[in-house]
Amino acid sequence: MSPDHDPRGAPRTSLERVNPPELSPPAGFSHAVAATGTRLVFLAGQTALDGAGEVTGSTLPAQFEVALSNLLTALRAAGGDPADLARVTVYATDVADYRAHAAELGRIWRKLAGRDYPAMAVIGATRLWDEQAMVEIDGVAVLS
Incomplete structure (x- = not known):
C-alpha cells in the first residue's frame, strides 16, 4: 500500500494539521x-467494552487503550486508518485523573494511532x- 493511498487503494484524502504560532x-x-x-x-462513542x-x-x-482500539476498529471497518482522523472528543468522568495520566495516555495514543494528531478535546x-x-x-474521519 502506498502512503498516497488508503487501505482500499483510493487516493488518500488531504488532511492539513494547522497549528498557528500565536496559539500555545x-x-x-x-x-x-x-x-x-x-x-x-x-x-460513535466507544468505551472499554469487550466483545461480550x-x-x-x-x-x-x-x-x-481499549476504547481507542475500539474506535480504530470501527474506523478501519469503514475503510480508514488513524491518519484519517480529523476530530476526536474524549469524555472522561475524572478530568484530573486524565491529566495525571496524560503522558501514559499519549504513549498509548502513539502506539495505536501514530503521531498524526487530530483536532481534539477532553x-x-x-x-x-x-x-x-x-x-x-x-x-x-475524512476519507477520499
Whole structure:
C-alpha cells in the first residue's frame, strides 16, 4: 500500500494539521485540521467494552487503550486508518485523573494511532452510558 493511498487503494484524502504560532504549542493534538475529501466517517462513542459487552480495565489508562482500539476498529471497518482522523472528543468522568495520566495516555495514543494528531478535546462528564466506564472516545474521519 502506498502512503498516497488508503487501505482500499483510493487516493488518500488531504488532511492539513494547522497549528498557528500565536496559539500555545499543542501537545498530543492539533489546533485545527483542514480536510478535503469525498467521504466523512462519523465514529460513535466507544468505551472499554469487550466483545461480550462488558467494560474491561480498572484504570483510566487501561480503559483508554481499549476504547481507542475500539474506535480504530470501527474506523478501519469503514475503510480508514488513524491518519484519517480529523476530530476526536474524549469524555472522561475524572478530568484530573486524565491529566495525571496524560503522558501514559499519549504513549498509548502513539502506539495505536501514530503521531498524526487530530483536532481534539477532553470533556468532563458526570457519568457515561456504561456506568463502569471512565472514558469514552468519539471522532470524525475524512476519507477520499
